[in-house]
Amino acid sequence: MKTTTMTLCASVLMALAVPVQAAGDPKAGQLKTSMCAGCHGIPGWRTAYPSVYSVPALGGQHADYIVAALKAYKSGERSHPSMKGIAGSLSDQDMEDLAAYYASSYTGPAK
Amino acid sequence: MKKTLFILAAVALGFSLPVHAKGNYEAGKAKSTTCAACHGADGVSSVPSFPKLAGQQRDYLYHSLKDYKSGKRKNPIMAGQVQTLSDADMLDLALYYSKQKGLYLKY
Numbered sequence: 001m002k003t004t005t006m007t008l009c010a011s012v013l014m015a016l017a018v019p020v021q022a023a024g025d026p027k028a029g030q031l032k033t034s035m036c037a038g039c040h041g042i043p044g045w046r047t048a049y050p051s052v053y054s055v056p057a058l059g060g061q062h063a064d065y066i067v068a069a070l071k072a073y074k075s076g077e078r079s080h081p082s083m084k085g086i087a088g089s090l091s092d093q094d095m096e097d098l099a100a101y102y103a104s105s106y107t108g109p110a111k
Numbered sequence: 112m113k114k115t116l117f118i119l120a121a122v123a124l125g126f127s128l129p130v131h132a133k134g135n136y137e138a139g140k141a142k143s144t145t146c147a148a149c150h151g152a153d154g155v156s157s158v159p160s161f162p163k164l165a166g167q168q169r170d171y172l173y174h175s176l177k178d179y180k181s182g183k184r185k186n187p188i189m190a191g192q193v194q195t196l197s198d199a200d201m202l203d204l205a206l207y208y209s210k211q212k213g214l215y216l217k218y
Contacts, residue, residue: 033218041218046170054168059217064159078184108165108213109155 023093024063024100032098035086049081060106066099134169134199139207142200145192154208165213172205 039045039055046054058066072078073087090098143154146164150156154164164172178184180193180201196204 037218041216043216051174053170053174056171057167057214057216059215060166061163061214062156062159062161065162068160102217105217106213107215108163109153 024067024096024098024103026097026100026104029097029099029101032090032094033101035089036098039082047080047082058102060108061102063096063099063103066102067095070095070098134202134204134206136203136206136210138199139203139205142204143207146204149188153211153213155211155213163213164208165211167208167214169205169209172208173201176201176205 033041036058039047040058044054046052069078070087070090071092073080073083074090076084087095146154149158149161150164151158151161154167156163175184176193176196177198179186179189180196182190193201
């Protein structure tokens with residue numbers, strides 16, 4: 001009984017959890033990076049406007065956080081002129097794919 | 112004489128600016144314990160919604176903290192966290208996290 005209930009619970013949890021996590025396709029994301037790479041793919045690249053600082057490193061970042069950032073740029077909640085323009089042109093699927101790509105192959109310490 | 116003063120001023124500026132810009136690693140490490148609750152030990156967050164900070168660009172981290180404090184960047188959690196941070200605190204934290212292993216430049 002216990003085993004059956006636990007298996008059922010696990011199955012339901014898996015069914016709920018897997019589609020959300022698998023939403024982004026890193027291979028599809030890699031094909032969509034052309035707009036990102038011009039800044040985020042160049043060592044030492046800095047923003048030019050409205051203030052100057054290094055663009056953030058994306059490699060190894062959490063996919064959920066990248067998606068949240070892109071959505072915030074698109075909605076205007078987070079403001080940066082370049083990122084608003086670029087995120088504004090992305091669909092939810094594009095965001096998931098790009099996030100999956102940048103999040104993949106993290107080689108830093110696991111904690 | 113005027114020229115000497117100018118040179119002295121230039122030298123003084125040259126010494127002072129980098130120090131201010133770099134922050135203090137050990138001080139940053141000491142101040143990072145509060146951040147670790149969400150961003151993980153050494154900035155390697157294990158919670159998907161909280162960004163990893165380890166290896167992030169120093170000036171990007173500093174800029175983010177400044178924007179949270181000014182209210183330009185809005186996040187209820189971070190808004191509360193940065194209120195007590197001085198400019199020096201932000202520089203120290205940004206330096207410390209930028210020196211940890213984690214995020215990297217990806218094409």
